[in-house]
Amino acid sequence: MLPAVRMILWRGSAAVSTELLAELRGIGPRRLVATAVRVSPQLRQGLAVTLLLALLAGAGRIIAPLTVQHVIDSGLDPDTVGPSIAVGSAAILLAGGSSLLLNRRLQSRVESALAGLRRAGLRRVHDMAASTADRVPSADLVTRLTSDLDQVTTFLQGGGIQFLTNTAQLLIATGILLVYGWQLAVPVLLITVLLLAAMTRTQRLIARRFDRARRDVSAMQSAVAESVLGGPLIRATGTQARTRARLDVAVDRSRDSLIGTLNPLHANASMGELAISTMTVTVLLGGVWFALAGSPATPRLSPGEVVAMVFLVTFFVRPLQFVVQSLGEAQNALTGWRRALELVTTPSALLPDGVALPAGPVGVVLTGVSARYAGGPPVLRDVSVRIEPGEHVAVVGRTGSGKSTFAKLLTRRLGAEAGRIELSGVPVERLGDLAGRVVIVPQDPFLFDGTIAHNVLLGRASSSRADVSRILRRLGLQEWLATLPEGLDTAVGVRGEGLSIGERQLVALARTALADPDLVIFDEATSGIDPATDAAVQRALTSLTEGRTTISIAHRMPTAASADRVLVFADGELVQSGSHDVLVAEPGPYAALVTAWTQRAS
Numbered sequence: 284m285l286p287a288v289r290m291i292l293w294r295g296s297a298a299v300s301t302e303l304l305a306e307l308r309g310i311g312p313r314r315l316v317a318t319a320v321r322v323s324p325q326l327r328q329g330l331a332v333t334l335l336l337a338l339l340a341g342a343g344r345i346i347a348p349l350t351v352q353h354v355i356d357s358g359l360d361p362d363t364v365g366p367s368i369a370v371g372s373a374a375i376l377l378a379g380g381s382s383l384l385l386n387r388r389l390q391s392r393v394e395s396a397l398a399g400l401r402r403a404g405l406r407r408v409h410d411m412a413a414s415t416a417d418r419v420p421s422a423d424l425v426t427r428l429t430s431d432l433d434q435v436t437t438f439l440q441g442g443g444i445q446f447l448t449n450t451a452q453l454l455i456a457t458g459i460l461l462v463y464g465w466q467l468a469v470p471v472l473l474i475t476v477l478l479l480a481a482m483t484r485t486q487r488l489i490a491r492r493f494d495r496a497r498r499d500v501s502a503m504q505s506a507v508a509e510s511v512l513g514g515p516l517i518r519a520t521g522t523q524a525r526t527r528a529r530l531d532v533a534v535d536r537s538r539d540s541l542i543g544t545l546n547p548l549h550a551n552a553s554m555g556e557l558a559i560s561t562m563t564v565t566v567l568l569g570g571v572w573f574a575l576a577g578s579p580a581t582p583r584l585s586p587g588e589v590v591a592m593v594f595l596v597t598f599f600v601r602p603l604q605f606v607v608q609s610l611g612e613a614q615n616a617l618t619g620w621r622r623a624l625e626l627v628t629t630p631s632a633l634l635p636d637g638v639a640l641p642a643g644p645v646g647v648v649l650t651g652v653s654a655r656y657a658g659g660p661p662v663l664r665d666v667s668v669r670i671e672p673g674e675h676v677a678v679v680g681r682t683g684s685g686k687s688t689f690a691k692l693l694t695r696r697l698g699a700e701a702g703r704i705e706l707s708g709v710p711v712e713r714l715g716d717l718a719g720r721v722v723i724v725p726q727d728p729f730l731f732d733g734t735i736a737h738n739v740l741l742g743r744a745s746s747s748r749a750d751v752s753r754i755l756r757r758l759g760l761q762e763w764l765a766t767l768p769e770g771l772d773t774a775v776g777v778r779g780e781g782l783s784i785g786e787r788q789l790v791a792l793a794r795t796a797l798a799d800p801d802l803v804i805f806d807e808a809t810s811g812i813d814p815a816t817d818a819a820v821q822r823a824l825t826s827l828t829e830g831r832t833t834i835s836i837a838h839r840m841p842t843a844a845s846a847d848r849v850l851v852f853a854d855g856e857l858v859q860s861g862s863h864d865v866l867v868a869e870p871g872p873y874a875a876l877v878t879a880w881t882q883r884a885s
C-alpha cells in the first residue's frame with residue numbers, strides 16, 4: 284500500500300476522505316466489470332467455453348427457421364424434408380443442450396464469485412481502518428454484502444443468463460440478415476443504432492436513480508435495525524412516536540427513490556417497443572416490396588427466403604426486446620455489485636509489510652499528541668506521557684475529558700493529528716497486525732450467542748476447554764462460575780444479554796487472559812455492578828495485569844487506587860500524573876474527583 288494511503292488511514296478521521304469506502308461511483312460499466320473480474324477471478328475462468336456455449340445456443344435457435352426456408356425452396360421435395368427435419372431437430376437439441384450447460388456453468392461461476400465477494404467483504408469489514416469502521420453504519424456494511432449482492436443474484440435468476448444468449452442470438456441474426464438482403468438489414472440496424480444511442484442517456488439516468496435508491500434503502504435498513512435493537516430503550520423512554528416518525532421519513536425516502544427509477548425504466552421500455560414495432564413493419568412490408576420489386580415474375584427473394592426473413596426478424600426482434608427490457612434490471616444489479624465492490628476494494632488497514640510489535644510487555648510513549656474527530660474541535664491537546672513496560676496505569680477524568688480517545692489512539696481506532704505515538708519503540712502507523720497483542724476490554728463487551736466457554740475460547744482459537752477452566756481459576760472466577768446454572772456451558776444469549784454488564788466484562792477479561800496480550804486496555808463499566816461481581820472484576824483485573832502493561836480507564840476510586848500510577852485528563856489535556864497516594868494529597872483535579880467519588884459512595 285502506498286505510504287500516503289497508509290497515512291490517510293491512520294492520520295485520523297479528520298484526514299480520512301469524506302467517502303470512507305473506495306469510491307467506484309464515477310466509473311462506467313466497463314471499468315466496473317473489469318474491477319469485478321479482478322476481484323472475482325472465477326468470472327474469467329473458462330470464459331471462452333461459456334461464450335462458445337452462448338453462441339451455440341443462439342445459433343441453434345436460428346438454424347431451425349433456415350431449414351424451413353430450405354424445405355420451401357426445394358418445392359417440398361421429399362428428399363429434402365427428411366434431412367431438413369433432422370438438421371432442424373439437431374439444431375433445436377443443440378440450442379436446448381447449450382442453454383442448459385450455459386445456465387449451469389454461468390450460474391455456478393457467478394454464485395461462487397458472489398460468495399467469494401461476500402467472504403472478502405466480511406474480511407475487509409474486519410481489517411479496515413477502525414476509524415472507517417467506526418464511521419460507516421454497520422447496517423450499511425451489512426446491506427452491501429446481503430441485499431445489494433442479492434440484486435445481482437435476482438438479476439441472474441430472472442434472466443441475466445438469457446441476456447447473454449439473447450445477445451449472441453442478436454449478433455448471429457444480424458449476420459444472417461445481412462447475408463439474406465442487406466437492403467433490409469440496413470434499416471433494421473439503423474433503427475437499432477438509434478435506439479441504443481437514445482437509450483444511452485436513459486441508462487445513465489437509470490444507473491443514477493438506482494444508485495440513489497440503493498443508498499436510501501440501505502439508510503432505511505439502518506433505521507429499521509436501530510429501532511429494533513433500541514426497542515427496549517424506546518419503550519422505556521416512551522419515544523415510540525418520535526422513532527416511528529424518523530422511520531417513516533426513511534421508509535418514504537426509499538419508497539420515493541425506488542419509484543423514481545420507474546420513469547426512466549418505462550421510458551426505456553417504450554422506446555424499445557416503438558423501435559421494435561417500426562423494425563418489424565419495415566422488414567415485413569419492405570421485405571415483400573424488395574422481393575417483388577422489379578419483376579414479379581422473377582422475384583429477388585424466393586418464397587422460402589421471405590418466410591425465413593419473417594422468422595429471422597422475429598429472431599432478431601425478440602432478443603432485442605429482451606435485452607432492452609433487462610438493461611434496467613442490469614443497472615440495478617450493477618449498482619448492487621458496485622456497492623459490494625466498493626467495500627471489498629477499500630484498502631485494508633493491515634500493513635503487509637508492517638513491523639511486528641516486539642515481544643514482551645509494551646512500553647508506550649506519546650510525544651506532543653493532539654487529536655480530533657472528523658470536522659470537530661481538538662479533543663486531545665499536546666499530550667506527552669511515557670508508560671513503562673509492565674506498568675499498570677489508571678486514566679481518570681470527568682466525562683468527555685478524553686480518556687477513551689487516549690485509548691483509541693493506542694489501539695489505532697483513531698489517528699493522531701499531530702505528535703508521535705510509539706508502542707515498544709515503534710511508531711503505531713508502522714506496526715503490523717496488533718490482534719491478540721494489544722487488546723481492549725470495553726465497558727460493555729460484545730459476546731456472541733453461545734456458551735461462556737465458546738466466548739472465552741475466542742481469545743485463542745487453539746486453546747482447549749481445560750485452558751478455559753485454568754484461566755478462569757487463575758483470574759479467581761471459579762466462585763462466580765459456580766453460581767451459574769451450567770457453569771462453562773451456560774448460554775450467554777444474543778449479544779450476551781443473558782448476563783449482566785459486569786458478568787460480560789468477566790467473560791471478556793477471561794477471553795483477554797487467554798489471548799495473553801502484551802498491552803491491555805480496560806474500560807471500566809460506568810453502570811452499577813453489584814458488589815460481588817465488582818469484587819470479581821477487580822480480582823480478575825489484578826491478576827490480568829501481572830506481567831503485562833495495563834491501562835485502566837477508571838470511573839471509580841478503588842480501580843484508580845489499585846494502579847501503579849494515575850493519569851488525570853481534563854478538557855483534553857493531561858493535567859496530572861503520579862501515584863494515587865501522592866495525587867490525593869495535593870490540591871488539584873484528582874483530589875476533587877476522589878472527594879466527589881467518596882461523597883457519591885457514602
Ligand SMILES: Nc1ncnc2c1ncn2[C@@H]1O[C@H](COP(=O)(O)OP(=O)(O)OP(=O)(O)O)[C@@H](O)[C@H]1O
Nearest residue numbers: 656657659662680681682683684685686687688689
Ligand atoms: N466518535 C466521536 N466523534 C466525534 N466526537 C467524539 C467522538 N467520540 C468522542 N467524541 C468527543 O471527544 C471528546 C472526548 O471524548 P472521550 O470519549 O474521549 O471522553 P471520555 O473522557 O472517555 O468520556 P466518558 O468518561 O464519558 O467515556 C468529547 O467531547 C466527545 O464528545
